Amino acid sequence: MTPTDRPRLAVRSPADLIAAVPYLLGFHPADSVVVVALRGPRIVFAARTDLPGPDADPLDPAVHLAGVIARQGAESATVLGYGEAARVTPAVDAVRGSLAAAGLAVLDALRVTDGRYWSYLCAEPACCPAEGTPYDVGASEVSAAAVFAGQVALPDRAALTAQVAPLGGPAAPAMRAAVARAERRRDALLAGAPAADLIGGRTLRRAGVAAVRAALRQHRRGDRLPDDEVAWLTLLLTHLPIRDHAWERTDGRDADIALWTDVFRRAAPELIAAPGCLLAFAAWRAGQGALAAVALERVLSAHPGYSLALLLDELLRGGVPPSRLDGWPAVNAPAVLRPRRRRPRGPRRPT
Template sequence: MNSTDRPRLSVRSPADLVAAVPYLLGFHPADSVVVVAVRGRRVVFAARGDLPEPGSDPGPAARHLARVVVRQDADAATVIGYGPAARVTGAVDAVGGALDEAGVIVLDALRVTDGRWWSYLCDEPACCPADGTPYDPAASQVSAAAVFAGQVALPDRAALAAQVSPLDGPVRLAMRRATGRARTRLAALTGVPPGSDSPGGVSSDGVAPGGVPSGGRRGEARAVRSAGTAAVRAAFRRQRRGERLDDDEVAWLTVLLTHVAVRDHAWSRTDGLDADISLWTDVFRRAEPDLTAAPGTLLSFAAWRAGHGALAAVTLERVLATHPEYPLAVLLDEALRRGLPPSELDGWPTDAGGAVLRRRRRRRPPR
């Protein structure tokens, strides 16, 4: 089953929804406020934010979450806070109020703490006792259905981030040596010493070198594009046969991906397939630190296309921590923060696709 084939989970009660949230997010939330948006009878979106710090104003974050939900064309939503009442109540109230002002019906507002849930909108002791309603995620039919369908709920967000953390030890040493060989190979191809900007390429922060290449340099750029296209296609073929790239293949690919034309070719071939996510996860984790921008952004794009927003977000966090000005990562990060559905950017990396986000960036946010 591809990641784009999302299984349907039947949610008939607050307890079912609480059991479903970890599978919607990909991990069990803590100290969080989650909004589950629906259109008609179907869940279309789940967004999570950190609980505000004690004494801080929850309003700005609440209004941002509400704007994100509105962009999904949702009819209604349920707000769920995870944590103690002293921290959760104000945040849930703020988000519920922001949704109401935005015209989104609030179906329920819940708090989840220590294996119990409470409803802020129900005061009937028969269904919403004052001491909360216990629930056991392991015994839930929703959890069982999600696991049967192959969905995973990691223990927390840190466990999700660990899935895209760099590999160390012998792997790092081997990749450092392989990347040295790849840089030498690229220098032989282009005639440009290792570490210099080469024609048609980008530096590790994604800024393209200026100037128009001369005829000879154009030829070198064509050679790099040709080598990059071949490397990308070979990587996708290997991955879809279930084969893992060796160190020299990964190193050569990451060196070539610093060139915009090569990266964009890889981008045009990347979708939300499990194989795409697996490929870019492996390359991202094994890449040398100065070469992580392109494979990390491609992984984030693939995860986003598959509906794995949390995986896309933690990947971008790692990319931007090292390459804060990498243009493609910055644009994709803004798309995720605005809650844009992947379908709105169909056509990337063509100019038409990128223009969608550029137009949105020029718009004033709603008051």
């Protein structure tokens, strides 16, 4: 799910909207239902979910989608289903009904596949022929404007997932060796901690603050962190005060997203939880809900009980806009949300 606070795209027709959707989501959807929400004439939010499977009830994801859209303060919406009619039609019908029940006007409902679209709300052969209306995303002014504004639409969601996947090849054994060196460095640091420093907490915090600051400085200079510094940073981030120090200094800046993406992809498997959550938080703050979602999926797959991942997952599932939590997290701020125990996986959350 993605708040659309990016450069504005002028959408004047169904073909324009179809061309805009990949840039609103960050990737080209397939076998999906997408809801584009509007407040007045302005697009304010876009949410996507997979088409329900053959034995699934299409009403469950539809009700959730409608609730997410309603929480954005939207007034109206357009529904787009991507795929074959047998799967798209029941899903689109369920979403239309749920949006209407939530008090939202449905401006149009489209099925999109193989370079053509069909409207579920228009029966005029002159504008909505039975064979569908052809469109060409590549020729759209919307696509050109999005590219000019620096927006990117990846080929599919799998390409987005690949952006947060662990690095292969010799990177993994090199990082494993770096983690072993970092553990010895930590042990030596704690062995030299003053007796008054209970279990080395203050000593670790000083080292963690220094590591976070050094990583931010190096990245701002355009330097990639060496393996030893990634291993040291990710090992220290397992201590919550250090992770929270990094969290308080993470926002939706491109530099934050780039830094935590690099660290997340290179981290040893047992150390991915904190950098993955920092990436997810930065992406959510930037309005890149799909990137946040795939980062959290990887974290929760490896560390299903990690509390910050569960908290951020709750934000995404609920469609909470970043503006509602401006200034969060902050030192001594009251708790805003409490992470729930992880529920069994139901329909995929909108992305």
